Structure formats: structure tokens, C-alpha cells
Amino acid sequence: MTTATQLFEVSSTGKWIEGLKTEINIRDFSPVVVDEPKNLGGTDLAPNPVEYVLAGLTSCTSVMIGLIAKELDFSYSNVSFQNKGTLDLRGLAGDPNVSPHFQTVSYEVQITTDEDDEKLHALIDAVEKRCPVLNLIKDAGVKVSANWVRSK
Amino acid sequence: MTTATQLFEVSSTGKWIEGLKTEINIRDFSPVVVDEPKNLGGTDLAPNPVEYVLAGLTSCTSVMIGLIAKELDFSYSNVSFQNKGTLDLRGLAGDPNVSPHFQTVSYEVQITTDEDDEKLHALIDAVEKRCPVLNLIKDAGVKVSANWVRSK
Numbered sequence: 001m002t003t004a005t006q007l008f009e010v011s012s013t014g015k016w017i018e019g020l021k022t023e024i025n026i027r028d029f030s031p032v033v034v035d036e037p038k039n040l041g042g043t044d045l046a047p048n049p050v051e052y053v054l055a056g057l058t059s060c061t062s063v064m065i066g067l068i069a070k071e072l073d074f075s076y077s078n079v080s081f082q083n084k085g086t087l088d089l090r091g092l093a094g095d096p097n098v099s100p101h102f103q104t105v106s107y108e109v110q111i112t113t114d115e116d117d118e119k120l121h122a123l124i125d126a127v128e129k130r131c132p133v134l135n136l137i138k139d140a141g142v143k144v145s146a147n148w149v150r151s152k
Numbered sequence: 153m154t155t156a157t158q159l160f161e162v163s164s165t166g167k168w169i170e171g172l173k174t175e176i177n178i179r180d181f182s183p184v185v186v187d188e189p190k191n192l193g194g195t196d197l198a199p200n201p202v203e204y205v206l207a208g209l210t211s212c213t214s215v216m217i218g219l220i221a222k223e224l225d226f227s228y229s230n231v232s233f234q235n236k237g238t239l240d241l242r243g244l245a246g247d248p249n250v251s252p253h254f255q256t257v258s259y260e261v262q263i264t265t266d267e268d269d270e271k272l273h274a275l276i277d278a279v280e281k282r283c284p285v286l287n288l289i290k291d292a293g294v295k296v297s298a299n300w301v302r303s304k
Contacts, residue, residue, distance in 0.1 A: 011237070013210075013233060013235075014210035014234075015231070015233070016231035016232070019218060024207040026199040027203075032184075032204075034211035042215075047179070047181055048215070049208040049211040050162050052204050052211065055164055055204050056186075056201040056208065058165075058174065059176060059200075059204065062166065063174070063186075066172045067193065070193075079167070080166065081166035081167070083164055083165075084162070085161070087284060088159060088160075089159075089160050090155060094278065094282055101287050102284075130243070130244050130245070132201070132202055132239060132254075133201050135251065135292075137292075139251070140287075140289075140291035
């Protein structure tokens with residue numbers, strides 16, 4: 001049985017301010033400011049574009065944990081996240097043999113739960129299969145490594 | 153001639169707050185808050201993860217325009233951006249036959265410049281080849297459409 005497409009649309013607008021600084025508007029929220037560090041030519045007033053992608057990865061993982069925990073009747077009291085991405089700046093600088101985006105992405109999730117290992121693994125498996133931002137990065141051919149750590 | 157790898161590392165940390173709300177820390181900047189709209193189960197206090205990816209796309213395009221304009225001695229006075237992504241929520245909900253991330257992404261760039269068409273096309277071509285976030289999305293197999301509009 002197939003179900004009908006459930007299209008969900010997201011959008012943003014943006015405006016270049018000066019130098020490498022840009023303001024992004026998403027719905028009615030306060031503008032998201034984006035800049036680059038000084039060593040990349042910016043004024044370092046805000047995170048840079050790929051850091052926002054990592055923010056998307058962490059928060060997407062967090063949302064999926066929340067949604068899937070509900071489906072599995074899985075309780076948890078705390079979750080924290082770290083992630084890291086490496087880029088080879090030769091790609092961005094124009095070397096056609098080097099990808100301009102991530103070479104590697106690694107992330108760690110610390111979750112506090114009393115659920116048994118089987119249920120925890122079912123949660124992790126579903127999160128990793130269904131998380132939009134994680135799968136965007138994986139589908140782009142980036143080497144992704146994950147480390148889930150639980151405490152009770 | 154090949155040049156040596158120029159690794160650049162980015163990272164973020166995050167903490168689940170409650171429901172589908174998460175706070176992300178990037179370097180010493182104020183926390184980035186991420187939530188989901190009410191119809192997806194959140195409290196709608198902030199943009200959602202894929203909206204931050206779109207923010208990354210817009211700002212990355214903006215940064216690349218700035219960097220490449222410098223290389224090409226290209227002047228411009230104004231740039232604004234719109235983009236849009238569609239997801240099919242069946243993927244996120246667990247349908248293994250549907251990608252959990254973007255089905256399509258489209259973006260428009262309005263740029264105000266007096267440079268001639270040839271120089272403008274050289275700029276656009278380089279931005280599209282070298283932009284990290286745009287190429288992440290393209291390499292993930294997403295159908296991407298672009299529209300560059302110039303005014304003088």
C-alpha cells in the first residue's frame with residue numbers, strides 16, 4: 001500500500017548586509033545573522049553558514065529523538081549533542097578535484113534513559129534512518145561517524 | 153600541481169530543552185534556538201532544523217558572492233535572496249521508499265550590479281561550483297533550481 005505524498009514546504013529570505021555578513025528571515029522570527037570568522041574574511045559577528053548546517057543536524061537529531069520516543073513509548077530525561085565537520089578549503093577556493101562541502105562529519109549524542117538496550121537501539125536506528133538533515137549529509141557522500149552514549 | 157589539504161574544522165554543541173525544542177551553541181555566540189511548528193508537534197518558538205539548512209544555503213551563497221566578487225573585481229551594491237525547499241513527510245515518518253530530506257530546493261538571487269553579462273555569468277558560475285552548502289544539497293541528489301535576476 002502506498003500513501004499519498006505529504007508535501008511540507010519551508011522557505012527563507014535573506015539580505016546581504018556588508019562584507020560577508022547576511023541576515024536571514026524565517027517566518028516571523030527575529031533575523032538570523034550569519035558572518036564569517038576574521039581569518040576567512042568576515043567580521044566574526046555570528047556563526048557561519050556551515051555552522052548553521054551543523055546546528056540543523058543537531059537539532060534535527062533532537063527533534064527525531066522526540067518524535068520517535070513518542071512512537072516507541074521511550075522515556076528519557078536528558079540529551080546533549082556535539083558534532084564536528086571538516087572542510088577542505090581548496091574546494092571552496094575553486095579546486096575542481098576537491099568537494100567544497102564537508103569531508104567528514106562526526107556527531108555524538110549523550111542520552112540519559114532507563115530504557116533497555118533493545119529499545120535504545122530501536123530508537124537510534126529509527127533516528128538515523130529518518131532524520132532529514134543527517135540523511136542529507138549522508139546522501140551527499142560525506143563520511144559520517146556517530147557515537148551514541150547512554151547514561152542511566 | 154596539487155596543493156596540500158587545507159582542513160577547516162567547524163563544530164557545535166546542543167542540549168535538548170523540552171518537547172522538540174533544542175538549544176545549539178556555536179563558539180561564543182548566543183545560543184541558537186530550534187523548535188518545530190505546532191502542527192509538527194512543537195511549540196513554534198523558533199525556526200526548525202531544515203529552515204536553518206536553508207539559512208545556511210542563502211548565507212553561503214552570499215558569502216561566496218562576496219569572496220568571488222573580490223577575486224573578479226566585481227562590484228555590486230545590493231543582493232537579496234529567497235529560497236524554498238519541499239519535503240515529503242512520509243520519509244521522516246518512516247516510509248523507506250521516500251527520502252527524509254528535500255525533494256526539491258529552489259532559490260532566487262536578486263543582485264544589483266553594473267557589471268557586464270559576461271562578468272556576471274562568470275560570478276554565478278563560480279558561486280554555483282564552489283558554494284559548500286549548495287553543493288551539499290546538490291550532491292545529496294536533490295533537484296535544485298536557480299534563478300538569478302539582475303538589476304542595474
